[in-house]
Amino acid sequence: xxEQHITSVLKEERIFKPPKNFSKNAHIxxxxxxxxxxxxSIKNPEKFWAEKAEQLHWHKKWEKVLSGKNDxxxxxxxxxxxxxxxCLDRHLENKGNKIxxxxxxxDGKVKRYTxxxxxxxxxxxxxxxxxxxxxxxxxxxxxxxxIPELMISMLACARIGAIHSVVFGGFSYDSLRDRIKDSGxxxxxxxxxGFRNGKVYQLKGNADIALKDCPSIKKVIVVKRAKNKIxxxxxxxxxxxxxxxxxxxxxxxxxxxxxDTLFILYTSGTTxxxxxxxxxxxxxxxxxxxxxxxVFDIKDEDVYFCTADIGWITGHSYIVYGTLSNxxxxxxxxxxxxxxxxxxxWKIIDKHKVTIFYTAPTAIRALSKYGExxxxxxxxxxxxxxxxxxxxxxxxxxxxxxxxxxxxxxxIVDTWWQTETGGILITPLPGAMTLKPGxxxxxxxxxxxxxxxxxGKRAGVNEGGNLVIKxxxxxxxxxxxKNPKRYKETYFSRFKGIYLTGDGAKIDEDGYFWxxxxxxxxxxxxxxxxxxxEVESALVSHPAVAEAAIAPYxxxxxxxxxxxxxxxxxxxxKSEELKNELIEHVGKTIGTIAKPDKIxxxxxxxxxxxxxxxxxxxxxxxxxxxxxxxxxxLAEPSVVEKLAGERV
Numbered sequence: 001x002x003e004q005h006i007t008s009v010l011k012e013e014r015i016f017k018p019p020k021n022f023s024k025n026a027h028i029x030x031x032x033x034x035x036x037x038x039x040x041s042i043k044n045p046e047k048f049w050a051e052k053a054e055q056l057h058w059h060k061k062w063e064k065v066l067s068g069k070n071d072x073x074x075x076x077x078x079x080x081x082x083x084x085x086x087c088l089d090r091h092l093e094n095k096g097n098k099i100x101x102x103x104x105x106x107d108g109k110v111k112r113y114t115x116x117x118x119x120x121x122x123x124x125x126x127x128x129x130x131x132x133x134x135x136x137x138x139x140x141x142x143x144x145x146x147i148p149e150l151m152i153s154m155l156a157c158a159r160i161g162a163i164h165s166v167v168f169g170g171f172s173y174d175s176l177r178d179r180i181k182d183s184g185x186x187x188x189x190x191x192x193x194g195f196r197n198g199k200v201y202q203l204k205g206n207a208d209i210a211l212k213d214c215p216s217i218k219k220v221i222v223v224k225r226a227k228n229k230i231x232x233x234x235x236x237x238x239x240x241x242x243x244x245x246x247x248x249x250x251x252x253x254x255x256x257x258x259x260d261t262l263f264i265l266y267t268s269g270t271t272x273x274x275x276x277x278x279x280x281x282x283x284x285x286x287x288x289x290x291x292x293x294x295v296f297d298i299k300d301e302d303v304y305f306c307t308a309d310i311g312w313i314t315g316h317s318y319i320v321y322g323t324l325s326n327x328x329x330x331x332x333x334x335x336x337x338x339x340x341x342x343x344x345x346w347k348i349i350d351k352h353k354v355t356i357f358y359t360a361p362t363a364i365r366a367l368s369k370y371g372e373x374x375x376x377x378x379x380x381x382x383x384x385x386x387x388x389x390x391x392x393x394x395x396x397x398x399x400x401x402x403x404x405x406x407x408x409x410x411x412i413v414d415t416w417w418q419t420e421t422g423g424i425l426i427t428p429l430p431g432a433m434t435l436k437p438g439x440x441x442x443x444x445x446x447x448x449x450x451x452x453x454x455x456g457k458r459a460g461v462n463e464g465g466n467l468v469i470k471x472x473x474x475x476x477x478x479x480x481x482k483n484p485k486r487y488k489e490t491y492f493s494r495f496k497g498i499y500l501t502g503d504g505a506k507i508d509e510d511g512y513f514w515x516x517x518x519x520x521x522x523x524x525x526x527x528x529x530x531x532x533x534e535v536e537s538a539l540v541s542h543p544a545v546a547e548a549a550i551a552p553y554x555x556x557x558x559x560x561x562x563x564x565x566x567x568x569x570x571x572x573x574k575s576e577e578l579k580n581e582l583i584e585h586v587g588k589t590i591g592t593i594a595k596p597d598k599i600x601x602x603x604x605x606x607x608x609x610x611x612x613x614x615x616x617x618x619x620x621x622x623x624x625x626x627x628x629x630x631x632x633x634l635a636e637p638s639v640v641e642k643l644a645g646e647r648v
Contacts, residue, residue, distance in 0.1 A: 026431020
């Protein structure tokens, strides 16, 4: 018999209304205002998006707002635009001296760029790219740490019409090689090295290994960052500083068609081969612009700090494009959140008077295990809004964040979106919405979201199912690079003409959306399909638990059973009694069916440098397998061996 839904076991009844003063000054001041805008956007989507597009600078106005068929859509056809111009040039007259970027190195040194300075540096590097023969449509691969040159590289590509493909600096040489080969990049921008936890990590060395099998790369430009010893290949490799010092600071922006490609960003595919998600110019920029403006309720005086790496879509949309197009001040940090102590984020907030802070639930949980001591030593009084991104946030982590970082006065925007969506799709608008810890609340205007059973019928209230988006939106991916067939099969084949997100979700009796994690992570226990996020939430709601991750393992009776990896908060000791207590706690909190059969205490979990838990590794350990795949991208690869050795 076909499984029709995911069993939902999580219940959350706490609510938090927006502070009156916040609502009074917000762009969207009430739930009534949101509903009015939302209903208008759904009934008149083309008119709604056309009105919003007027906020951007166009070299030539579009002829048609939306066209397309067979799930391949086009927005603002006939329009001419330049993304870099919209992020920099149009602000120069009135805001040229406003700080655009505050960059803090891991050693605490700070560099600031005004919009005028960022514009000058971008123009110089645009001219460097042109001097090496780069032109519209050529691909440029960027493999850099979190330094200003990463942002400048992207903007320079956008200025001249080159297509950038940013590869996260924590990826190994084989990940870099695969992405260069697939994109056919002509030029690579990298650095000698980067800093993480006070140590230098290799970048140029990795690039040299990758490039042995990448004949498309003709030129490599290297930023001096760590000053570690590297080799420059004669005729191919040059230093960034030598290149830009001879370049002019004037470069006319190229007028791009609305549907020209802006960037390719690779995301891991279930087949193991990364997917090159392709985003275009106008629709993507508009969606990043509008979501940043409303979700973060951005004001001219705000100082915004997003902890994501620019190598991920969060960094593209909400450190570079959405932020700069709104003429915002952005704080960008190079290193680890725990270096030299687990108070680094909180100290950065105080030092730069950050008003809006956007981070991942994994970071919140990892920092919460150190208790309240570190945030309590910081003022955090400048903050007015908090945000989360990257995965569902469990209610207890939400409450820790709300109480200890926001000091019970800052709304939290719990945002759901993907690399493929280009921007935030389901989110609170902080001045308008009553919050429920753990819920992403409602769709952004223009987004028609729903939850379907496997058979294509709409799921019932509080019934878990497939999260889908029923209508196109401007920020959506246009295809997968060189693979339109995979695009169709991955996103539009399950429910005809409807975008399948791959995430599980439910809608409660008040219409709030609750994300239940990746459908790949659903565990079938005794005929029930249970989302990992809900069981992890139950474990983290116990006062001893800082972080939890669950994986399935084969069971003779149930088919599959739940194996939990649990990290304890400071001050709690590991014991069999505590394991039994946690199992019973899950039973009481969300039901017997979700009880873990095995619990393994873990000092740390296998995570990428960006904080993402590598569940495939945990699944292998739970099953007793040593088929972990590539572990070189982990922040601490040694964690895997330790966990495997302590398997219960």
